[in-house]
Amino acid sequence: EIVLTQSPDTLSLSPGERATLSCRASQSVSRNYLAWYQQTPGQAPRLLIYGASSRATGIPDRFSGSGSGTDFTLTISRLEPVDFAVYYCQQYGTSSITFGQGTRLEIK
Amino acid sequence: QVQLQQWGAGLLKPSETLSLTCAVYGGSFSGYFWSWVRQPPGKGLEWIGEINHRGTTNYNPSLKSRVTISVDTTKKWFSLKLNSVTAADTAVYYCAINPGGEMAGWGQGTLVTVSS
Numbered sequence: 001e002i003v004l005t006q007s008p009d010t011l012s013l014s015p016g017e018r019a020t021l022s023c024r025a026s027q028s029v030s031r032n033y034l035a036w037y038q039q040t041p042g043q044a045p046r047l048l049i050y051g052a053s054s055r056a057t058g059i060p061d062r063f064s065g066s067g068s069g070t071d072f073t074l075t076i077s078r079l080e081p082v083d084f085a086v087y088y089c090q091q092y093g094t095s096s097i098t099f100g101q102g103t104r105l106e107i108k
Numbered sequence: 109q110v111q112l113q114q115w116g117a118g119l120l121k122p123s124e125t126l127s128l129t130c131a132v133y134g135g136s137f138s139g140y141f142w143s144w145v146r147q148p149p150g151k152g153l154e155w156i157g158e159i160n161h162r163g164t165t166n167y168n169p170s171l172k173s174r175v176t177i178s179v180d181t182t183k184k185w186f187s188l189k190l191n192s193v194t195a196a197d198t199a200v201y202y203c204a205i206n207p208g209g210e211m212a213g214w215g216q217g218t219l220v221t222v223s224s
Contacts, residue, residue: 001169036212037153044202044214045153056212089154092209097143097155097167 002091004024004100012108019076021103022087028069030093036065036074037088039102045088049074081107110135114203114214116188120222126190130203130215137161137184141206144177145214146199154199156221158206159186193222 003026013019023034032052047056049065051095052072062077075085084107089100116128130142144156149180159177169177176189192195201218204211 011188015189033209037211043219045211046214047210050208050210050212056210090153090155090210092206096169097166097209099153099155102152 001096002017002029002094002098004089004091004098006087006089006100008103009101009104012105012106013079014108015079015081017079019074019079019083019105021074021076021087021105022073023067023072023100025070025072025091029072029091032072033093034067034072035063035090035092036063037090038083038085039088040085048087058104074086076105079105110205110213112203112205112213114201114215116184116201116218116220118218118220120193120220121224122194122222123192124222126193126197126201126220126222127187128201128203129185130217132154132184132186132205137181139207141166141185141209142179143204143206143211145202145204145211146194146197147202147217148199155189156188160181193220195222198222210217 005024007022027049033065036049039045045067086102111133114130138161141158141160143158157177169201179186203215205213
């Protein structure tokens with residue numbers, strides 16, 4: 001099973017700043033099958049990025065994903081108030097899907 | 109656009125069987141995998157397993173001995189059963205569509221509480 005470790009656990013930033021969230025895999029993620037999700041309180045997660053760098057339908061272009069192999073990054077170029085939430089990475093390169101533990105993005 | 113609507117019992121006693129069903133509205137039912145994911149209160153996401161329209165399944169190894177996911181293609185439903193539940197199974201359970209492994213759409217979630 002691939003273990004995903006996200007860092008930091010909590011990120012405190014202000015609106016307008018740039019956010020960089022990391023996801024590191026315990027082994028290489030096949031075909032860069034890595035997704036990112038945003039979750040706000042009481043809501044189901046929302047798919048942001050799949051295939052490490054492809055934005056899902058309707059996702060603003062301030063969200064971008066990058067990386068390959070074992071190291072992946074989600075970047076939010078200029079934070080808006082609605083972006084403060086919990087973010088999860090997920091790998092689907094094996095038949096046993098796993099999620100990272102999450103990064104909480106909070107307002108500074 | 110695919111929409112998912114899920115339902116099932118929200119309060120169970122230890123040792124009982126959790127049973128949830130998810131209906132798929134709009135879009136194609138075949139050609140995708142359909143997943144169950146859970147989230148204990150205040151914690152992260154845990155994938156439970158998936159099934160496709162042919163009934164091919166993949167399960168989380170840590171839950172495999174207690175989980176059964178089934179599909180009814182005529183009704184466009186898929187279901188989750190988790191037996192011998194304990195308090196550790198208390199969570200919000202979500203169904204989801206995974207076209208390529210990523211979870212592109214989610215049900216509304218069902219809080220299942222296990223308590224004596």
